[in-house]
Amino acid sequence: MRARRFFFAALVMSLALSAAVVEAQQKSLTARFVTGAVPVDPAWPGWRSAQAAEITLGPQAITPPWNLSPSIKKLTVKAVHNGTWVAFLLKWKDSTKSSVMYTDTFRDAVALMVPLGKSAPIMMGAPKERVLILHWKADWQEDIDKTFQDVTQLYPNAWLDWYPFAPGEPPYDIRSWTNPEAKRYLTGWVLGNPRSQPDKRSSVEEQVAEGFSSLTTNERQSALGKGVYANGEWSVVIARPFAAGNHHDPEWGPGKSMTAAFAAWDGGAGEIGARKSFSDWISVKFNPVRR
């Protein structure tokens, strides 16, 4: 009973915080129509003329583990579309770039969430009220921009003579470990866990959820992204086709309106998973196509 009262108190507190968030923030965002390819680059000059929305993020205090004092409290978001693709530019201040994960460090990240039906609960959806979540990760960006963060990159002075069945020679590169005997020890890679794949194709993971604990990677990955850290600020573009050709497409498109929510993680402050800050639903309007 005590636990239930505690949960109820937590929920009330969280909803109160969410309400405060709604009051303070800009409630709508307009995605401008652009011709040509949608930019997967924060440096694209056209972003300057796109409308900016200041999105306030609040603490996550609904499901444990909570994050009562989040590090990131504000995002600046812009959006454009070209009729078939939509791109979001997300900017936020972060005094430390965290893009490598050692055993005790975490990476920066940002995500946007869109209902797959008319609407969905802000708590990562619910059964039969699924959401699409596009999650950009700084460590995946590092894998793409530099090279896969293998032992050689993480610990340049490390030396190990031998791994069973491993092709090559010290210091080794696991991308060449394609034989099943060597891969036996690379569990996440063999099982298709996107985190463990040495060859990342995108820095954005496309996922669906129907409530807490249910986050699942989409079989088809169509989202693209690029994050750049400069002058104490992250600038991240997340782009996706309106229709990726699967049943995980939101009801969005030119001339339509929908809602989106945003979340951010400061790896330097130990934020990961549920330890995040997030926004309420924001109204997003997609301008019609102009020929």
Added chain:
Amino acid sequence: MATVKNWQIGREMEYPFPESRPERQIAYVFDLNKCIGCQTCTMACKTTWTVGRGQEYMLWNNVETKPYGSYPMGWDVKILDKLGPQPWEGERYAGKTIFEAAPPGERVLGHMPAELDWSHANAGEDEAAGRLDKGGYETMPAHKLWFFYLPRICNHCTYPACLAACPRQAIYKRQEDGIVLVDQGRCRGYRECVKACPYEKVLFNPVLRISQKCIGCYPAVEQGVQPRCVTTCIGKIRLMGFLSKPGEARADSPMDFLIYEKKVALPLYPQLGLEGNVYYIPPVSVPREFLRQMFGPGVDQAIESYLKGKDDPELLGLLHLFGDTKEIIESFKSFPATGEAAGYDKKGREIVRVPVKEPDYLRPFYDAARQVYRHNIT
């Protein structure tokens, strides 16, 4: 939070999930009086399971020297310090478990080791740091100085803190044997489990970016074979078996006999509330205060039963079955008339039979046939 029964602390406690005991529960007994810290178990585990990329620092099995050694650094003192002084009232724990002491918004009171904490297993242990001119620091009836080796693996807890803390429910406890596993496809490397496990037996693989842990050698266990750390132990200090549910003990089950009936083997830090399933026979020459903090209030009785073992044919027989077969001993029997003990598999087939007392052989000091004198005649 649900209310569950934890027999090791003699009371009910709060846990995020309802009580769900597996059909069979893997359990181990380690006799700390016999461990010589040779690390054969550590190397057997290391060469079997953690020779992959990103696992270089990992020891799913480790042996540390108590009181000062620890891997990762200070795992035990740090969580005990966070929990603070907590009372036992006889057999009942009146303090808070790590689930009950969890801060608001957390499922478990945890501690996240720093990377350097993992970096020097056993460094400085068993090495003299300097000369003590003022005599022994500790005063003991039989020994001036004391230490002992503590071999550690995952406890495959009845109430795992790692499982409780995972927001993705990527950790599960198998119904068929109670082994606790991290789903390597589902894990996202949040490390809530690394922080939550007070024994620090879930480790992060920074290359694969997911968490990994002792798997109880389940491919062997599924074949009726004991885990690698057990079968390779040259000191024969370990026995693995299955522990019945509380109240359903079988007299001929090795684990039930040692843990429930004779109470010679005790859980590690039962006050943390996880109902771990690695049980230790406490070392007899260590100050009791230290052992009581570590193994709970059953220490005195455990040592008393153990020391009486020489006059207890059943206990003595079972202790001689440690390390004598790689197969899992499901039941055992002692034969005082012939001075033997035997172990049986699931089908009741005899898999091992050992003499409890080795026969004495006395040879003459002078061997006339070879015309030599013997230095050792027994």
